[in-house]
Amino acid sequence: MTVRNSVAMNMAYRITDKCNGCGVCMRLCPVDAITGSKNALHGIAKDRCIECGACGRVCPREAVNDPFGIPCIMVKKSLWENPHFDQITCVSCRICIDACPAYCLGLSDASTDGDPHARPYIADEKACIGCGFCARECPVEAITMAVSPGTQ
Amino acid sequence: MHFGYTGKILTVDLSTREIREETIPDRVYEYYLSGIGLAAYILYDRIPAGVDPLGPENIMGFVSGLLAGTGSLFAGRWMVVGKSPLTGGWGEANCGGSFSPAIKRCGYDGIFFTGTSEKPVYLYVNNGGAELRDALHIWGRDTVESEAMLVSETSANSRVAVIGPAGERLSLIAGICNDRGRMAARSGLGAVMGAKRLKAVVLDGKKRIDVHNRAEIKRLSQTCNRWVQFQPPIFAGPVAAYIGALMRILPVQMAMDGMVYKILLKKWGTGGMNQMSVEMGDAPVKNWRGSSVDWGIKKSLSVNPEAIRKYEKVKYHCYACPLGCGGICSTKGKDGETHKPEYETVLSLGGLCMNADVDSIFHLNDILNRAGMDTISAGGTVAFAIECYEAGILTKEDTDGLELTWGNSEAIVALIEKMIRREGIGDVLADGSKVATRKIGKKAGAAAMHAGGQELPMHDGRNDPGYNVHYSVEAAPGRHTVGAQMYYEMFQLWKVAKRLPRVKPLYFKARKYIADEEKAVTAAACSKFMNIANCAGLCLFGVFLGAKRTPTFSWLNAATGWNKTPEEYLDIGARIQTLKQAFNIKHGIDPRTFRPGDRVIGKPAQTEGANRGRTVDMEKLIRDYYRQFGWDPETGRPKEESIDRAKLRGDEYGI
Numbered sequence: 001m002t003v004r005n006s007v008a009m010n011m012a013y014r015i016t017d018k019c020n021g022c023g024v025c026m027r028l029c030p031v032d033a034i035t036g037s038k039n040a041l042h043g044i045a046k047d048r049c050i051e052c053g054a055c056g057r058v059c060p061r062e063a064v065n066d067p068f069g070i071p072c073i074m075v076k077k078s079l080w081e082n083p084h085f086d087q088i089t090c091v092s093c094r095i096c097i098d099a100c101p102a103y104c105l106g107l108s109d110a111s112t113d114g115d116p117h118a119r120p121y122i123a124d125e126k127a128c129i130g131c132g133f134c135a136r137e138c139p140v141e142a143i144t145m146a147v148s149p150g151t152q
Numbered sequence: 153m154h155f156g157y158t159g160k161i162l163t164v165d166l167s168t169r170e171i172r173e174e175t176i177p178d179r180v181y182e183y184y185l186s187g188i189g190l191a192a193y194i195l196y197d198r199i200p201a202g203v204d205p206l207g208p209e210n211i212m213g214f215v216s217g218l219l220a221g222t223g224s225l226f227a228g229r230w231m232v233v234g235k236s237p238l239t240g241g242w243g244e245a246n247c248g249g250s251f252s253p254a255i256k257r258c259g260y261d262g263i264f265f266t267g268t269s270e271k272p273v274y275l276y277v278n279n280g281g282a283e284l285r286d287a288l289h290i291w292g293r294d295t296v297e298s299e300a301m302l303v304s305e306t307s308a309n310s311r312v313a314v315i316g317p318a319g320e321r322l323s324l325i326a327g328i329c330n331d332r333g334r335m336a337a338r339s340g341l342g343a344v345m346g347a348k349r350l351k352a353v354v355l356d357g358k359k360r361i362d363v364h365n366r367a368e369i370k371r372l373s374q375t376c377n378r379w380v381q382f383q384p385p386i387f388a389g390p391v392a393a394y395i396g397a398l399m400r401i402l403p404v405q406m407a408m409d410g411m412v413y414k415i416l417l418k419k420w421g422t423g424g425m426n427q428m429s430v431e432m433g434d435a436p437v438k439n440w441r442g443s444s445v446d447w448g449i450k451k452s453l454s455v456n457p458e459a460i461r462k463y464e465k466v467k468y469h470c471y472a473c474p475l476g477c478g479g480i481c482s483t484k485g486k487d488g489e490t491h492k493p494e495y496e497t498v499l500s501l502g503g504l505c506m507n508a509d510v511d512s513i514f515h516l517n518d519i520l521n522r523a524g525m526d527t528i529s530a531g532g533t534v535a536f537a538i539e540c541y542e543a544g545i546l547t548k549e550d551t552d553g554l555e556l557t558w559g560n561s562e563a564i565v566a567l568i569e570k571m572i573r574r575e576g577i578g579d580v581l582a583d584g585s586k587v588a589t590r591k592i593g594k595k596a597g598a599a600a601m602h603a604g605g606q607e608l609p610m611h612d613g614r615n616d617p618g619y620n621v622h623y624s625v626e627a628a629p630g631r632h633t634v635g636a637q638m639y640y641e642m643f644q645l646w647k648v649a650k651r652l653p654r655v656k657p658l659y660f661k662a663r664k665y666i667a668d669e670e671k672a673v674t675a676a677a678c679s680k681f682m683n684i685a686n687c688a689g690l691c692l693f694g695v696f697l698g699a700k701r702t703p704t705f706s707w708l709n710a711a712t713g714w715n716k717t718p719e720e721y722l723d724i725g726a727r728i729q730t731l732k733q734a735f736n737i738k739h740g741i742d743p744r745t746f747r748p749g750d751r752v753i754g755k756p757a758q759t760e761g762a763n764r765g766r767t768v769d770m771e772k773l774i775r776d777y778y779r780q781f782g783w784d785p786e787t788g789r790p791k792e793e794s795i796d797r798a799k800l801r802g803d804e805y806g807i
Contacts, residue, residue, distance in 0.1 A: 031279045031358050046459055049280060072236060089476035091377060093225065098253045101310045101358040114622050116467045117476055134721045136366070139373035140474070 011067035012049035013056060015042050025055035030101040030129060032089045048136040052101055054092035054130035080130035081145040085120060089142035096134035098141060154178050156218050156711035157186045162282060164259045164268040164275060166348050167208055167267030171282050185687035185724060186218035186261045188244060201738050205237035206322060206347035207598040208268040213311060213564050214353060216255035217689010223369045224707040225695025228471035230251050232687060236339040236586060238324045239604040241736035242627035243339030248470030249331035252689055258357030265348055274352040276306055287351035292317060294307035294522035295329035298352060307356045308444050314352035315342045318522025321574050322346050324583035325529035329521060332490040337526035364713030367718035372703045373677045379701045380474045383418055387459030392424060393449045396431030396622035400762045407655045409640040410696035417693055420457040421477040422495035427452045429604055430503055433615035433762025437503045439535035440601050443761020447503045454508045455498050462563035464492055477693060483514055493517040499610035500531025505538055506732035507563035516568055527614060529584050533605030536562055536585040539599040545592060552576040602744040606630035614754045614763035617665060620770055621675045625777050627732035629746040632691050635678025637664055645677055648705060648718040652677050667769040672776030680725030730781055730790050730798040743788030
C-alpha cells in the first residue's frame with residue numbers, strides 16, 4: 001500500500017517542446033520529478049519539483065522554463081556555484097545539511113585547533129547541483145555561493 | 153495559501169495497512185498552531201474514551217514544530233503523542249535530534265498511527281510516497297543498530313525514530329530514539345509503538361518549507377545568535393558545586409537569567425549542573441529521602457562537570473541549534489562512542505541511588521539508550537527498589553540474589569540489565585514504580601516517587617515549589633520541562649506580555665514558599681508558553697534565554713504571515729492546556745490523583761540539608777492554578793463552557 005504525497009502550492013519548472021529527450025536532466029534531478037522515455041519529450045511532475053533549477057542549468061537545448069516561464073540558460077558544470085563556508089560565522093546548526101536535496105554536505109569531526117564543534121563541508125563536490133538551498137536557509141549567512149576558483 | 157506549516161498530516165492504519173493523506177484546514181492552525189496543539193486537536197477528537205493505551209484504538213503521533221525548517225534557531229524538537237500507558241491519560245514526549253525537519257520535508261506536520269500490525273513493520277516515507285515495510289529482521293535489535301540497518305537499507309540521509317527491546321517488550325517506561333541515542337523518553341510511548349508492532353519511522357523527504365518572510369526570520373535568528381555566542385571564560389567545573397553551596401546558604405536569591413544557564417550549557421551541557429544542583433537543593437538524593445548532607449561535594453565530585461566532559465570528542469548539535477549542549481563521548485562500549493549523559497541521567501542513576509561510580513553511569517546511559525528506556529524512570533524505579541530492599545520489603549530472594557544497597561553500582565547495572573530483558577525482578581520493575589508497587593505489595597507504596605504513575609525528574613519541588621505544581625497539574629504529570637518559578641524568571645514573558653507579573657531581580661528566598669495567587673498566575677503562564685514553544689517545536693533551553701532574546705512570537709509571525717500579539721499566542725496556549733486536560737477527563741482520569749508522594753512536597757519537612765523545614769501549601773497553589781484556566785478549582789475538571797471554548801466549532805473550520 002503506498003500513497004503519493006504532494007505539495008500543491010509549489011510552482012514548478014516546466015519542460016518545453018524544444019526537449020529532445022536526451023535524459024540529462026532526468027539523471028540529475030534530486031527528487032526524481034522528471035520522467036520520459038529516451039528521445040521523447042520529458043515532463044516534470046509538478047507535485048515533486050522542489051525548484052532547485054538543476055534541470056535548467058544542465059539542459060543543452062534550453063528547453064526548461066523556470067516557474068515564471070523564463071527559459072533557463074545552460075551553464076557549464078565547472079561554472080556552477082558551490083557553497084563556501086565561513087567557519088567563523090558558522091554555528092554548526094546543521095540546517096544546511098538538512099536543506100541539501102543532493103546530499104552532498106557532510107559534518108566534519110571536531111577540528112584539532114581546539115574548536116569542539118563539528119562543521120559542515122562539501123563532502124561530495126561532484127554531487128552538488130548548485131541550487132543554493134543551503135545558503136538560502138543558513139540562518140547566520142555563513143554560506144556564500146560562488147564558483148570554485150580551481151574549476152574554471 | 154499558508155506558510156510555515158505544510159497543512160497536511162499522514163494517517164496510517166496499521167491493522168488495515170491503509171495510508172491516507174489528510175488536509176488540515178488553515179483555521180485549525182490558527183486555533184491550535186502546529187506541533188503539540190495540532191496533536192491535541194487530533195487526539196482529543198479521535199481517541200475513543202477509555203481505550204486501552206496498548207490496544208489498536210489508541211492513536212500515536214509524531215509531530216514536528218511550526219518553526220522547524222523555517223530558519224528559526226532552536227526549532228529542532230519533535231514530539232510523540234498518544235494516550236500514555238504509564239499514566240492512563242495524555243502522553244507526550246519531546247526530543248531533539250534531526251527528526252523534526254524530516255517530518256516536514258516529507259510534506260507533513262505530523263504522522264499518526266492507529267491500529268495494530270500483525271507483524272513488525274516500519275513506515276518508510278520518501279519524496280515519492282509512503283509505505284509500510286517488513287521489520288522482522290530488525291525486531292529485537294537495539295536502537296543504534298536498528299538505525300544503522302534502516303539507514304543502510306533505505307537512504308544514507310534517512311532520519312529514523314525507532315524503539316529498542318524495551319519498547320518491544322512493552323515496558324511502560326520505554327521511549328523512542330533518534331540520532332543514535334536522543335530519546336523521546338517520557339510518558340511510556342515506546343510501549344505504545346511496541347504494542348502496535350511499529351518498529352520505526354524512517355523519513356527521507358526533500359520537500360521545501362515555504363516561509364512568509366525568510367529575511368525577517370534570519371534577522372531575528374541573527375540577533376538571537378549573538379546572545380547565544382556570547383561566552384565569557386568561566387570557572388573550572390568543580391567550582392560550580394561551591395557556587396551551589398553559596399546559593400544554599402544565602403538568604404536571598406537573584407532572579408535567574410537564562411544567559412547564566414546558557415553559559416553553563418554551552419561549556420558543559422546540562423551536566424554543568426550536576427554538583428551545583430545537589431548543593432543548592434535542586435536535585436533529589438537517596439530516593440528523595442536524603443539531602444546535600446548525604447551526598448556532599450566530595451561524593452558528587454566523581455560526576456563534576458569536567459569529569460563528564462573529559463570524555464567528549466565533539467559537541468552534538470540538534471537540528472537548528474546554535475548552542476550545542478550535547479556531546480559525543482568516547483567509551484569502552486560497543487561502538488566506542490555514546491551520547492554524553494545528561495544531567496537527568498547522571499542524577500537519577502547517580503545521586504538518587506547514591507551511586508558515585510561515573511563509569512557505571514556512562515555504561516547505563518548507553519545501554520538504556522540502546523534499549524530505548526527512559527533513564528529518568530529507570531533511575532527512579534531502581535531507587536525505589538533499593539529503598540524497598542533496605543527496608544526489608546524486597547529480600548535477596550526477590551532480587552535474584554542482587555545486593556540492592558545504596559550505591560552498589562554493580563547491582564544497579566545488573567538490575568537495569570534485568571529490567572531491559574524483563575528477567576525475574578527486572579520484570580517486576582520494568583513498568584515503573586507504580587506498577588511495581590501493585591506487584592510487590594502496598595508497603596512499597598511509600599517508596600514509589602511518582603506523579604500519576606510517572607517517575608519524577610531530578611528537580612526538587614521543596615527547593616522550587618513551582619516544579620511540584622507542574623508535576624501535579626499538567627495533563628502529562630511528573631514533567632520538569634513545563635514550568636517552575638525559576639523557569640518563569642528565565643522566560644521573561646513580562647517583557648513582551650505586559651499583563652504578566654514582573655520578577656524582582658533580588659528577593660528573599662522565603663518568598664518562594666508562600667502560596668500566594670501570583671505563583672498560580674506565573675505557573676499558568678509557564679504552561680501556556682511551553683505549549684506555544686511545543687507547537688513551534690522550540691527547545692526549552694532556547695526559550696530559557698528570555699522572550700526578547702529568543703523571539704518565539706516574532707518568529708511565528710514571520711514564518712506564517714500572521715500578525716498575532718504575544719497575548720493572543722498565550723491564549724492559544726491556554727486553549728491547548730484545557731484541551732489536554734479535557735482529554736484526561738474524557739479518559740476517566742481524576743486530576744487530583746496526579747500528586748507526587750508526600751515526601752516530595754515536604755510532608756513532613758526535611759530535618760537537614762538544603763531544603764530543611766520547607767513545605768508549601770500545595771493544595772492552595774493547585775486550586776489557584778486550576779482557576780487560571782477556568783477549571784473547577786476543587787476537581788480540576790474544565791467546565792463545559794471552557795471545553796467548548798477550547799474546541800473548534802464546526803462553523804469555525806472555514807472550509
